[in-house]
Structure formats: structure tokens, C-alpha cells
Amino acid sequence: MTQQEFNQLLKRYLEGQTTEQEDQLLAEWYATPANQVELSLSDTQKGSIEKRIWQGIKTRIRPASSRRTIRMAWLSGLAACLVLGFAWLYSPSEIDPESLVATLVREHAGIEVKNTNATEQEVALPDGTTVLLAQNSSLVYGKTFNQARREVYLTGEAFFNVKRNVTKPFVVHTGELDTEVLGTSFRIQQNEKDKTTEVSVRTGKVSVYARGKNQQRERNGFIITPNQRAVYDASTRNITPGIVEEPVAVLPSKNATPALVFREASFEKVLAELTRLYGIEFVISNPMVKDCRITADLNALSMFTQLELICKSVDATYEKRGTVVFINGDSCQ
Structure with a gap:
């Protein structure tokens, strides 16, 4: 296969138009000693091409069996073709694409776990x-x-x-x-x-x-x-x-988990305990709701169920705005 034929086949591969047999042909062509040339690359060049290699590999992998596989050799050949393709299409003219293949494939063989x-x-x-x-x-x-x-x-x-x-x-x-x-x-x-x-x-x-x-x-x-x-x-x-x-408790183990049993506690204090437990910010829109009194046992309930119960007890509602929960309500006096 001539260099021109290889380039045409590689272009079809990068466009996702090749068969499995043609994929193998690309890898075998690279494996021929005559096609491997040494070239020193800077770390910046290696890093840039490596990202393109693995992005291409991720989108082109075909499972080889019904069991979990760790396939290094096949990915190496595929990475070689991808490096050559990206170099051919995108690299500066002073960098020889075939040299990129020889240098990078040996350094960046891949492991896939499926x-x-x-x-x-x-x-x-x-x-x-x-x-x-x-x-x-x-x-x-x-x-x-x-x-x-x-x-x-x-x-x-x-x-x-x-x-x-x-x-x-x-x-x-x-x-x-x-x-x-x-x-x-x-x-x-x-x-x-x-x-x-x-x-x-x-x-x-x-x-x-x-x-x-x-x-x-x-x-x-x-x-x-x-x-x-x-x-x-x-x-x-x-x-x-x-x-x-479904938020879960994120309180560090060194801190005691709050009992979540309240008797005539202020609405503001109850929300502060929920913030300490879940790490979520609650904002009370109407300051007059802060002092409303809550008597409740909130243990063994999900966070949004807890929030629903305490809001209903003071005739308030809540809404999620991004990563913050806003509490809306009138005075409970």
C-alpha cells in the first residue's frame, strides 16, 4: 500500500466509513518496520496529540467479546492510525506524521475496561x-x-x-x-x-x-x-x-448527626440543621417566617419530605433555584 493509498484509507477511517478489516489493515501497515521513523517531540506536542488520540479511541472502540476485556495491543494499533491521521490533518508541516506514530504509540498504549x-x-x-x-x-x-x-x-x-x-x-x-x-x-x-x-x-x-x-x-x-x-x-x-x-447526609463522621427532633424550634433553626446535615443552602424570602415555630420528628425521612412537612406546618412553599432552595411564605403570626 502506497502512502497515498494509506492517506485515503485513513481519511475514510477518521470519517467513520471503514470496515473492521480495513481498520486492521491500517494497524498492520503501521506495524511494518519500514514505516516506523523516530522523531523527538516536545511535551506540549505530545500532550496535544495524546488528547486527540484518546478522544478518537473513545468514540471508535468496538467491543471484542461479551466479557470484560482489557485490550492493549489492538488499541495501540488504533492509536497509531489516529495519531497519523491527526498529524496528517492538523500538525505543523515540519512534523512528519509517520514519526508521530512511532513515538506516541509506544508511549500511550491504552487500556479499556468494559x-x-x-x-x-x-x-x-x-x-x-x-x-x-x-x-x-x-x-x-x-x-x-x-x-x-x-x-x-x-x-x-x-x-x-x-x-x-x-x-x-x-x-x-x-x-x-x-x-x-x-x-x-x-x-x-x-x-x-x-x-x-x-x-x-x-x-x-x-x-x-x-x-x-x-x-x-x-x-x-x-x-x-x-x-x-x-x-x-x-x-x-x-x-x-x-x-x-435524593440528597444524602454529608456530615463528617467526627460530628454528631443532629437528632432532627424539634419542639417549638424556630423555622430558621430547623433549616440550619438541614444545611449542616446536607450541605444545601436554604434562603427564606420573607424574614417574618424565620421565627415560625416547628414541632416535628424528621428522622428517617428523605430531605425533600422533611422540607415538605415543615413548610406545610407554617403554610409555606419551597422552590429549587439552581443549587439553592428558596422558601416562600407569609407571616405565621
Whole structure:
């Protein structure tokens, strides 16, 4: 196969028009010793091309069996073709595409874990991070994971419990959405049907932002904290922050959990206890409602059920506005 024929075949591959046999042909062509040329690249060039490699791999992976697979060799060949394709289409003219293949493939062989079980599958990453991978979801990361940085590519849904490392932020790429943390626990759910991705936080803080062209100093994103979520809509490229459907207690174990049994307690005090327990901010629109008295046992109830009960007892209502809950009501005097 000549270089021109290879370039034409590679262009069809990048457009998603090749067969599995043609994919294999691309990998075999690269494996020929005559096609491997050495070239030194800067770290900046390697990092830029590596991101393009794994974004392409994530969208082009085909499952090889009905069981969980960890496929390094196949991904290496595929990464080689992708590097060559991106170099051919996007790299500066002084960089030889075939040399990019030789250098980067050896450094960035990939690992894919795909869960085809009926239950969540636990994946232990080299840095101590654990991932609960949902059914029919996959996780891809490079063999250099945790050396200079920690980056993974998720398709589907997973719950992450990230090992804290302030020198190496942990980044999850899900389509166009990036989720960046130092050490925390959170869930990512990707919905292909409506083109949305939801990130919800259990502990710690998470930075969620959408990637875009020419965004060097400004990005569309939010910081979300426990019991908060951010939903990214790929069709509009908008991120909407909010509160999770079922908030859970996030009080540190060293602090005593509030009894949540109140006798003639002020409405303001009850809300303060809920904030301490769930980490959610409540705002009382009418100051005259703050001193309304509450007598209730709120134990063993979900947060929104608790909120519904105390609001009804003082003839008030609540509404969610982003990550804050507003309380509306008249004086109870």
C-alpha cells in the first residue's frame, strides 16, 4: 500500500466509513518496520496529540467479546492510525506524521475496561482511585496514567472515589464535558438518547466545564459541592447546576448527626440543621417566617419530605433555584 493509498484509507477511517478489516489493515501497515521513523517531540506536542488520540479511541472502540476485556495491543494499533491521521490533518508541516506514530504509540498504549455484567463492576486504577462502572459502560485510560497526570475517558455511567493528590488533578472526559477533582467521590451519567451528561457530587468539590475551541482563559463551567449536580446538554452546550434528586447526609463522621427532633424550634433553626446535615443552602424570602415555630420528628425521612412537612406546618412553599432552595411564605403570626 502506497502512502497515498494509506492517506485515503485513513481519511475514510477518521470519517467513520471503514470496515473492521480495513481498520486492521491500517494497524498492520503501521506495524511494518519500514514505516516506523523516530522523531523527538516536545511535551506540549505530545500532550496535544495524546488528547486527540484518546478522544478518537473513545468514540471508535468496538467491543471484542461479551466479557470484560482489557485490550492493549489492538488499541495501540488504533492509536497509531489516529495519531497519523491527526498529524496528517492538523500538525505543523515540519512534523512528519509517520514519526508521530512511532513515538506516541509506544508511549500511550491504552487500556479499556468494559462492563457487560448485570451489576456494577469495581475497577481499581493505579493511583488508588476506585471506579464503580455501570452495566454497558466503558472506561479508557493510558498506560502512562498517574505518571504526569491522571486522565480517563468514560462512556456511560460510573461512580468515582478518587484518591486525593493535590499535585495531579483527576480528570474524567465524557464527550465534550470535563470533570476535574483532586480527591472526592462523584457520579457521572451519560445519556446518549437526549445528549446530556450529569455529574453529581457525594463528597468534596468538583469542577465541571465544557471544552470548546479557542477557550484559553474562559470556560463554561461550575464548581459543584455535595448533593449538587450539573447537567450538560450537548445540543446547546449549556451546563445547568442544580440539586440531586435524593440528597444524602454529608456530615463528617467526627460530628454528631443532629437528632432532627424539634419542639417549638424556630423555622430558621430547623433549616440550619438541614444545611449542616446536607450541605444545601436554604434562603427564606420573607424574614417574618424565620421565627415560625416547628414541632416535628424528621428522622428517617428523605430531605425533600422533611422540607415538605415543615413548610406545610407554617403554610409555606419551597422552590429549587439552581443549587439553592428558596422558601416562600407569609407571616405565621
